[in-house]
C-alpha cells in the first residue's frame with residue numbers, strides 16, 4: 698500500500714463525540730449518537746495492565762473500566778478509573794489474547810466539571826512487529842515500537858463548558874490484539890484534570 702493511501706485511511710477513521718450536560722446526565726448513560734455502555738463486549742474479557750502513571754487513591758481498580766457497571770451519580774470516584782491528582786495521566790494496555798477485528802472503541806466518562814471531558818491518544822498493535830514493546834512508558838513513542846497511532850481523542854470544548862457525561866467513539870480500527878490508551882489531563886489550572894473514566898467498550902466486527 699502506498700503511503701498516500703495509508704494517509705487517506707488514517708483520516709477516514711471516524712471519531713464521534715457525544716455530551717450530556719450536567720442538567721440531563723443520569724445513570725442511564727444514554728446518548729444521541731453513541732450506544733450506551735455494554736456489559737458484554739470484547740473489552741469485558743480483555744486483560745488490562747497499567748503501563749505508566751499511578752491511579753489515584755480514590756480511583757477504582759483498572760477492571761472497573763470493563764466491568765459493565767456505571768456510576769450512579771455525577772461524582773462517584775469509586776465507580777470510575779482516574780489517574781493521581783496533580784499527575785499528567787498515564788498509560789494502560791488492553792490485551793484481547795488474540796487478534797480481533799475491531800469495529801468500535803467507545804469510552805465513557807462522567808463528572809460535574811473538569812474531570813468530565815476526555816483527552817487521550819489511542820494506539821493499536823497486533824504484536825507481530827519484531828521490535829514490539831508491550832509496555833512503552835511515557836517518553837517512548839509507541840509508534841517507534843510496533844504500535845500504530847489510531848486517533849487523538851479530545852472532547853474538550855472551547856466554550857469552557859466542562860461538566861457532564863461524555864462518550865467518544867472511534868470506528869473501524871482493523872485487526873489488532875492490543876490497544877494502548879495514553880491518557881492526558883484535560884486542564885492544568887489545578888490538580889483536578891484527570892478524567893473520571895466510567896467504562897470502555899470494544900465492539901467486534
Ligand SMILES: [Ca+2]
Nearest residue numbers: 735736765898
Ligand atoms: Ca463494557
Ligand SMILES: [Ca+2]
Nearest residue numbers: 761766895896
Ligand atoms: Ca465500569
